Amino acid sequence: MIFLITTIVRTVILYIFVTLGIRLMGKRQIGDMQPNELVITLLISEIAAIPLQDTSQPLLFGITSIFMLVILEIVLSVIALKSFTIRKLMNGTSVVIIKNGVIDQHAMKQVRMTVLDLIELLRGQNVFDISTVAFAVLEVNGDLSVLLKSAEQPATAGDLGTKKSDAALPLPVISDGKILFESLRVLEITEKELYSKLKANKTDAKRVFLMTMDRNKNFSIIKMRDNL
Numbered sequence: 001m002i003f004l005i006t007t008i009v010r011t012v013i014l015y016i017f018v019t020l021g022i023r024l025m026g027k028r029q030i031g032d033m034q035p036n037e038l039v040i041t042l043l044i045s046e047i048a049a050i051p052l053q054d055t056s057q058p059l060l061f062g063i064t065s066i067f068m069l070v071i072l073e074i075v076l077s078v079i080a081l082k083s084f085t086i087r088k089l090m091n092g093t094s095v096v097i098i099k100n101g102v103i104d105q106h107a108m109k110q111v112r113m114t115v116l117d118l119i120e121l122l123r124g125q126n127v128f129d130i131s132t133v134a135f136a137v138l139e140v141n142g143d144l145s146v147l148l149k150s151a152e153q154p155a156t157a158g159d160l161g162t163k164k165s166d167a168a169l170p171l172p173v174i175s176d177g178k179i180l181f182e183s184l185r186v187l188e189i190t191e192k193e194l195y196s197k198l199k200a201n202k203t204d205a206k207r208v209f210l211m212t213m214d215r216n217k218n219f220s221i222i223k224m225r226d227n228l
Contacts, residue, residue, distance in 0.1 A: 007052070010052060010055065010059055013059060014048050014062065017066060017067075018045075018048050021069070036073065036076060036090045040069050040070070043069055044066050047062055047065045047066055050062060081176075084175060084180075091140050092140050093182065094137050094139050095107050095111055095138045096135060096137050096138075096186050097113070097118060098130060098133045098136035099134075099135060099186070100134060100149075101131040101134070101149070103115070111138055121144040122136070122146065127146055133146055133149070135169035169215075170212040170213065170214045170218070171186060171213065171214070172211070173189070173212065173213045174205050174210065175210060176210075177205060177206040177207065177209075187214065187215050189213060189217070193217070197211075197221075198221075201221055203221070203223060207224055208221055208223060209224045209225075
């Protein structure tokens, strides 16, 4: 009886602390987690299971280990916010898989994805013909973002009586003051063209929080706030 009560109490305590730890990490559902967040979550679940299975193990050791992992995740997240290189190493980057209806076989090999995997992901987006895809981007969390060619997109009220322009996928070209050269290569935009857009807006890359562009040179700029 005492053993049963002890097990119940330890289970409740660990449940509360694991839930608190996950809440401190914040944000996402399992499917939306970045790789480092998923690793921390798996480690927490394994550590929590040890004192539940072995009541001879001090409960404090498990709780301490859980919160050390949570603190590590928070510290790494802060570092990743400041460094694009660290963020890329920890989380990876999105990859353009299809461009103008053509599969990038090199990118497929890079992410170790088969054609059958790609077709399955496209079907999940209600796309059954690769040639109708303007852009398909494999996100870091494994989701596939798809932009159809303009002729394949459903008409909206705003399109009635107007002619659609070519479909173009906006990509981030500057993040936290750092130029993303990989995005420039995908969009076939030169550094000179990027700098001319910045100059026209009387700013420079270091003062830009986020800048997106598409292949038609349409762009959007969010400047850094001075008090951050």
